[in-house]
Amino acid sequence: MSLADRIAALQARIRKACEDAGRDPSGVELLPVSKKQSLPLIQEAAALGFGRFGENYVQEGADKAALAPELDFVLLGPLQRNKAKPALQHFAEIQSLDRPDLAERLRRLAAELDVVRPVWIQVDLWDEATKLGGCTEAGLPALLEALAADPRLPLTGLMAIPPPECETAFTELAELRERLQQQLGHALKLSMGMSGDFEAAIAAGSDQVRVGTALFGERSARA
Numbered sequence: 001m002s003l004a005d006r007i008a009a010l011q012a013r014i015r016k017a018c019e020d021a022g023r024d025p026s027g028v029e030l031l032p033v034s035k036k037q038s039l040p041l042i043q044e045a046a047a048l049g050f051g052r053f054g055e056n057y058v059q060e061g062a063d064k065a066a067l068a069p070e071l072d073f074v075l076l077g078p079l080q081r082n083k084a085k086p087a088l089q090h091f092a093e094i095q096s097l098d099r100p101d102l103a104e105r106l107r108r109l110a111a112e113l114d115v116v117r118p119v120w121i122q123v124d125l126w127d128e129a130t131k132l133g134g135c136t137e138a139g140l141p142a143l144l145e146a147l148a149a150d151p152r153l154p155l156t157g158l159m160a161i162p163p164p165e166c167e168t169a170f171t172e173l174a175e176l177r178e179r180l181q182q183q184l185g186h187a188l189k190l191s192m193g194m195s196g197d198f199e200a201a202i203a204a205g206s207d208q209v210r211v212g213t214a215l216f217g218e219r220s221a222r223a
């Protein structure tokens with residue numbers, strides 16, 4: 001199947017999931033996840049209408065952004081403090097904010113670099129292996145306090161990678177989103193759902209599905 005065919009098939013599945021859930025398909029964004037995919041393939045997807053791509057590694061995303069400045073890259077992978085500066089320089093958005101010390105560092109650097117970068121808080125409600133990252137619900141107040149509603153880092157939503165076996169995960173996230181919206185007094189988006197589970201995520205209210213393999217095919221071992 002060509003890339004165009006895979007994208008069309010994926011979009012049809014997304015529309016169907018929206019229909020089944022009684023949702024307007026224009027309310028669900030498809031974010032292509034291009035980690036470990038070649039730049040020519042990404043550019044082929046860009047020619048088919050995508051302008052933003054999710055990446056997991058700061059260096060890989062920075063390299064691609066340097067070669068394709070017309071595209072926007074979104075950071076999805078765990079972010080170390082010492083990579084905070086290149087992350088702000090090369091990514092349009094950061095979805096993996098999960099700790100107060102990282103929020104403080106990003107605020108300081110965003111002021112220094114004079115940039116505005118929408119951020120999403122990555123949450124982990126299931127005590128997943130720490131390697132995936134994510135803030136627990138108990139950790140949210142400290143993180144929000146560190147973020148301090150900084151206008152340079154507008155809080156856009158919540159991102160999560162729930163364990164595949166957890167059937168209630170997406171509704172738990174939707175409920176957390178509700179509580180936080182009440183508390184903060186503004187809307188938050190939900191980024192949840194990947195190749196294997198985006199239909200269930202859409203049924204539970206996801207605003208953005210992050211799809212890699214179902215869109216681009218298998219990832220190569222090399223970046």
Ligand SMILES: *Cc1c(COP(=O)(O)O)cnc(C)c1O
Binds near residue numbers: 033077210211212213
């Ligand atoms: C790799 C990745 C995806 C996409 O995963 P697929 O299963 O290939 O669709 C989505 N979100 C994050 C955070 C990822 O790391």
